Amino acid sequence: MFPGIEDEQFIRGDVPMTKQEIRILTIAKAHIRPDSVVWDVGAGTGSISIEAALLAKEGHVYAVERNPEGIRLIGANAAKFGVKNLTAVESEAPQGLSELPPCDAAIIGGSGRQLDPILDMIASRLKPGGRVVLNCITIQTLASCLTYMRAHKKTFSYEAVQVQVNRLQAVGPYDMAKGINPIYIVAGEKI
Amino acid sequence: MFPGIEDEQFIRGDVPMTKQEIRILTIAKAHIRPDSVVWDVGAGTGSISIEAALLAKEGHVYAVERNPEGIRLIGANAAKFGVKNLTAVESEAPQGLSELPPCDAAIIGGSGRQLDPILDMIASRLKPGGRVVLNCITIQTLASCLTYMRAHKKTFSYEAVQVQVNRLQAVGPYDMAKGINPIYIVAGEKI
Amino acid sequence: MFPGIEDEQFIRGDVPMTKQEIRILTIAKAHIRPDSVVWDVGAGTGSISIEAALLAKEGHVYAVERNPEGIRLIGANAAKFGVKNLTAVESEAPQGLSELPPCDAAIIGGSGRQLDPILDMIASRLKPGGRVVLNCITIQTLASCLTYMRAHKKTFSYEAVQVQVNRLQAVGPYDMAKGINPIYIVAGEKI
Amino acid sequence: MFPGIEDEQFIRGDVPMTKQEIRILTIAKAHIRPDSVVWDVGAGTGSISIEAALLAKEGHVYAVERNPEGIRLIGANAAKFGVKNLTAVESEAPQGLSELPPCDAAIIGGSGRQLDPILDMIASRLKPGGRVVLNCITIQTLASCLTYMRAHKKTFSYEAVQVQVNRLQAVGPYDMAKGINPIYIVAGEKI
Numbered sequence: 001m002f003p004g005i006e007d008e009q010f011i012r013g014d015v016p017m018t019k020q021e022i023r024i025l026t027i028a029k030a031h032i033r034p035d036s037v038v039w040d041v042g043a044g045t046g047s048i049s050i051e052a053a054l055l056a057k058e059g060h061v062y063a064v065e066r067n068p069e070g071i072r073l074i075g076a077n078a079a080k081f082g083v084k085n086l087t088a089v090e091s092e093a094p095q096g097l098s099e100l101p102p103c104d105a106a107i108i109g110g111s112g113r114q115l116d117p118i119l120d121m122i123a124s125r126l127k128p129g130g131r132v133v134l135n136c137i138t139i140q141t142l143a144s145c146l147t148y149m150r151a152h153k154k155t156f157s158y159e160a161v162q163v164q165v166n167r168l169q170a171v172g173p174y175d176m177a178k179g180i181n182p183i184y185i186v187a188g189e190k191i
Numbered sequence: 192m193f194p195g196i197e198d199e200q201f202i203r204g205d206v207p208m209t210k211q212e213i214r215i216l217t218i219a220k221a222h223i224r225p226d227s228v229v230w231d232v233g234a235g236t237g238s239i240s241i242e243a244a245l246l247a248k249e250g251h252v253y254a255v256e257r258n259p260e261g262i263r264l265i266g267a268n269a270a271k272f273g274v275k276n277l278t279a280v281e282s283e284a285p286q287g288l289s290e291l292p293p294c295d296a297a298i299i300g301g302s303g304r305q306l307d308p309i310l311d312m313i314a315s316r317l318k319p320g321g322r323v324v325l326n327c328i329t330i331q332t333l334a335s336c337l338t339y340m341r342a343h344k345k346t347f348s349y350e351a352v353q354v355q356v357n358r359l360q361a362v363g364p365y366d367m368a369k370g371i372n373p374i375y376i377v378a379g380e381k382i
Numbered sequence: 383m384f385p386g387i388e389d390e391q392f393i394r395g396d397v398p399m400t401k402q403e404i405r406i407l408t409i410a411k412a413h414i415r416p417d418s419v420v421w422d423v424g425a426g427t428g429s430i431s432i433e434a435a436l437l438a439k440e441g442h443v444y445a446v447e448r449n450p451e452g453i454r455l456i457g458a459n460a461a462k463f464g465v466k467n468l469t470a471v472e473s474e475a476p477q478g479l480s481e482l483p484p485c486d487a488a489i490i491g492g493s494g495r496q497l498d499p500i501l502d503m504i505a506s507r508l509k510p511g512g513r514v515v516l517n518c519i520t521i522q523t524l525a526s527c528l529t530y531m532r533a534h535k536k537t538f539s540y541e542a543v544q545v546q547v548n549r550l551q552a553v554g555p556y557d558m559a560k561g562i563n564p565i566y567i568v569a570g571e572k573i
Numbered sequence: 574m575f576p577g578i579e580d581e582q583f584i585r586g587d588v589p590m591t592k593q594e595i596r597i598l599t600i601a602k603a604h605i606r607p608d609s610v611v612w613d614v615g616a617g618t619g620s621i622s623i624e625a626a627l628l629a630k631e632g633h634v635y636a637v638e639r640n641p642e643g644i645r646l647i648g649a650n651a652a653k654f655g656v657k658n659l660t661a662v663e664s665e666a667p668q669g670l671s672e673l674p675p676c677d678a679a680i681i682g683g684s685g686r687q688l689d690p691i692l693d694m695i696a697s698r699l700k701p702g703g704r705v706v707l708n709c710i711t712i713q714t715l716a717s718c719l720t721y722m723r724a725h726k727k728t729f730s731y732e733a734v735q736v737q738v739n740r741l742q743a744v745g746p747y748d749m750a751k752g753i754n755p756i757y758i759v760a761g762e763k764i
Binding site: 522523555559563 | 710711712713714737739741744746747748749750751752753754755
């Protein structure tokens with residue numbers, strides 16, 4: 001099954017959710033294989049975890065989220081999409097990461113102001129050739145992330161893109177572009 | 192006085208208003224001189240008319256708007272900014288345009304599905320070297336406008352840009368980009 | 383295997399190629415399943431066909447391209463990526479489409495000024511629930527495509543997005559955004 | 574006279590030049606008045622200085638540029654546009670700034686890795702209510718600039734936008750969007 005679940009299909013509550021196009025590109029840049037072990041840090045509603053779990057059919061996804069409402073939504077979404085290879089972990093990061101098995105891919109949707117220790121933990125537990133992908137919605141997180149990648153160039157090569165999606169909305173006989181907030185996606189590959 | 196009045200300074204009511212950056216670029220592309228006669232078609236709150244009138248100090252601006260609430264706001268904004276070289280004309284377009292004096296610049300903020308007759312009227316009343324500038328928020332209006340310009344290449348040369356502005360919003364220690372709807376600006380210069 | 387082949391990995395020649403992020407989103411919006419029959423119309427280098435064929439492992443991809451150099455590149459890329467479930471068809475569209483089996487998904491990368499007859503052909507040969515996805519780089523193609531979808535609303539529901547990707551480029555101690563041309567992606571789903 | 578000189582009208586050589594739309598918005602955010610004293614730091618070809626000088630007719634513009642080729646171009650452009658209220662200063666910044674008269678507006682087009690000392694100098698010499706406007710093309714410069722503004726919130730209030738302009742290019746019967754590199758504009762107002 002291919003990524004591309006519509007936003008409306010996920011059970012959401014009030015937890016913010018990555019938009020479809022960003023979710024697709026984020027997962028694509030994580031290079032998930034059928035047997036991958038994936039960490040999803042700051043998993044929110046679990047929308048990325050669900051798509052990752054559908055790809056890593058013979059692998060496993062660990063969805064780490066500190067918000068109990070998020071943990072509940074991740075479970076509800078896993079049930080809705082029939083996903084069984086997903087474990088929700090209620091924890092702050094990086095604390096909750098130390099007990100997880102080493103991973104082939106790590107996705108950081110939210111870092112709760114602990115970006116560097118989270119990246120340090122991932123750097124030590126990501127398998128060679130594995131990828132860490134970050135969604136940055138603030139300039140400060142993006143800058144910190146670039147600083148980290150530049151300071152660890154023996155550990156990671158990186159690429160970064162800003163993605164902006166404008167959705168056309170039909171209004172009577174017209175189609176009008178509605179701007180969606182742009183996001184930066186940074187992907188580091190472990191050397 | 193230079194364009195760049197902040198959005199918040201205009202009296203707005205519920206009438207949609209062109210955002211500051213788009214207003215500035217729109218006016219810049221109209222090539223308004225101190226003695227210009229300017230038509231502002233679909234003038235809305237009059238924000239573009241006000242900026243144009245401040246530039247065309249020895250000229251005059253005609254703000255054509257069919258919505259009575261718009262006409263009221265244009266008057267209120269003219270009073271607030273001490274603008275006297277501005278006449279608000281309550282009318283549909285192109286009807287209300289036929290009695291105006293020939294213009295050096297015409298700005299079309301809204302065309303009420305009468306784009307072609309409005310452009311025909313402007314083509315006949317714009318002075319040589321004068322400019323017509325359109326803000327297009329829908330793909331259909333943009334496409335019609337490009338079709339018109341291509342069909343009248345003996346009358347107009349044109350340029351067109353899409354402009355997207357993301358405003359950084361301070362949220363605690365972070366600056367986060369908020370997407371604003373993109374807009375197309377088409378400028379035709381009468382040959 | 384998941385989409386996300388790097389641009390550099392494809393054999394390209396001088397044929398223009400869809401950029402990675404656009405390729406990923408285009409394919410995601412086509413909802414390709416493991417057993418899908420996919421038409422790729424205006425296949426160019428075959429980069430989208432290759433990704434589609436890797437997803438539709440038990441299905442088949444027909445890459446229709448009028449340019450013989452493109453046909454050669456499609457073959458070379460299929461060989462490079464070990465793809466066997468792909469047939470390159472050297473033909474204009476819609477002519478070459480009439481002999482293909484009905485499809486579950488159709489992707490239009492280029493329409494050679496034959497957009498409406500191509501969409502008519504696809505409308506008649508796409509299975510219910512199947513999707514047609516178009517990449518539009520010009521305003522005129524986008525407008526035609528929207529007009530078609532609106533005129534055939536009993537056949538298709540549609541969505542459309544504009545996607546702009548800015549790639550950060552490392553220049554000494556700095557990361558600088560390089561704009562890539564924006565593209566519109568329109569997806570129609572057969573009712 | 575209103576800003577909006579076309580890029581092609583400036584004498585450019587090989588020195589990079591701010592694109593028209595960015596130049597217009599940058600100058601608009603500087604709130605230049607007819608009697609303003611303006612500093613243009615990292616003036617390049619002088620395109621911003623020229624537009625500023627045309628606005629500040631009774632004021633004066635100081636164009637500071639370390640590159641002798643830039644100094645030559647600034648002179649050539651001043652001559653071409655008949656601008657006399659402009660002084661080109663060949664110097665590194667902030668060194669060359671210390672001897673200039675206090676300013677009403679400062680524009681930073683390039684900071685040569687001396688952003689903080691340049692901002693310190695401007696903070697001490699900008700008149701209350703005056704504005705400093707920066708064009709940031711790298712994430713690191715933007716982040717430094719935001720950090721500076723946040724650390725000096727008793728001196729400056731600030732706003733920041735990212736602007737992306739896509740220019741439509743006519744290709745036969747089509748208009749095709751060409752992406753131009755996005756830029757961040759930060760404006761600080763002295764309290």
